[in-house]
Amino acid sequence: MVPTTRVLAALAFTVAVPAFLLGWLWVVGRLEAVLPHRLQRRLVPWLWLAPALVPVGVFLAWPLANTVWLSLRDAGSGAWAGLDNYRYLVTSTEVHTALRNNLLWLVLLTGGCLVTGLLVAVLTDKVRYEAVAKAAVVLPTAIPFVAGAVIWRFMYQYRPPGLPQTGTLNAVLTAAGAAPLAWLVDTRTNNAALIGVGVWMTAGFATVILSAALKALPPDLHEAARIDGAGPWQAFRHVTLPQLRPAVVVTATLVAVSAFKAFDIVYVMTNGNYRTDVIANLMYRQLFVAQDYGRASAIAVLLTLLAAPILVLNARATGRAGR
The missing domain is CATH 1.10.3720.10 (MetI-like)
Structure with a gap:
């Protein structure tokens, strides 16, 4: 049987992620309405891309960088091995x-x-x-x-x-x-x-x-x-x-x-x-x-x-x- 805590965590994650995305879109929309035009062109596109860029960084860029780091260590990852x-x-x-x-x-x-x-x-x-x-x-x-x-x-x-x-x-x-x-x-x-x-x-x-x-x-x-x-x-x-x-x-x-x-x-x-x-x-x-x-x-x-x-x-x- 699946523990109750896991079910609650899954439900919370299922609800929290869409809620966060909707909230983020609302905040960006409000910022786009009040920011100066010059700042909008520089900042707003990155704000729209942030919900996609953050998972890419967490689940792709960081593991790749960590893999490169581990490739320079020894078999147990405890000492430096160089090349x-x-x-x-x-x-x-x-x-x-x-x-x-x-x-x-x-x-x-x-x-x-x-x-x-x-x-x-x-x-x-x-x-x-x-x-x-x-x-x-x-x-x-x-x-x-x-x-x-x-x-x-x-x-x-x-x-x-x-x-x-x-x-x-x-x-x-x-x-x-x-x-x-x-x-x-x-x-x-x-x-x-x-x-x-x-x-x-x-x-x-x-x-x-x-x-x-x-x-x-x-x-x-x-x-x-x-x-x-x-x-x-x-x-x-x-x-x-x-x-x-x-x-x-x-x-x-x-x-x-x-x-x-x-x-x-x-x-x-x-x-x-x-x-x-x-x-x-x-x-x-x-x-x-x-x-x-x-x-x-x-x-x-x-x-x-x-x-x-x-x-x-x-x-x-x-x-x-x-x-």
Whole structure:
């Protein structure tokens, strides 16, 4: 049973936050009415932004600054370590392996989701079975990543040749006369197999965004292209795809960030073994297994630095599209 104090605290927070925001808006409105015009231009915009800037500072800026500080401390955060933790990032082979795998995730997961989402959105547009086809692609997004990883671990299950194959994929291969594959152990296939699970679980997200953007395009453009003699491929390349660029950029950014944060699938299916480690899984091991807070914080800073350029490129691309 939930303690009464927690219920009261939750109710108080639920009532206090909207009440504070309403009160703040009222105060700012009154100040805007009485302040001189010159002071209004300088002060009032920041007062309007304060309710948003304060949570950003408390829940984003301060934890980030604290993480950078911890990355300069030793394993127990008790003594100054300087750049030792960052020297570990530069020299460690396990970090290099994780970075290489994250690059694979970035390219293959983003590309796979965009291609799948575009294909489903375009090919099923305005057909009778559109809802069924999209539902089949979107349905895996409702499954938690851990549950999806467990499902696909059974799908990839391997037994030596000559024994009955309990894994679905290897059962199909042996039925076709081919040898079974150790999907999650063989370094030639394991990273691709893990990323394939990620595409299966994320492509529906890309499909929803790209399909909505496709349906929002004005039909006059395609009619004009057909009148000018453009074929289906030419109309898609020169009319549809440029109009979908903002949606493609936003989708690619969100999927790319999720590629850097890939953890659940790797942790459940291989735990980073067989050269499948990624940055998030390495950070987890340093923090909760090795209990090295300095190295874990340095890896977190590295992960932030890797994701930051993608967000900057997204902001610039969407800004240009808006103009």
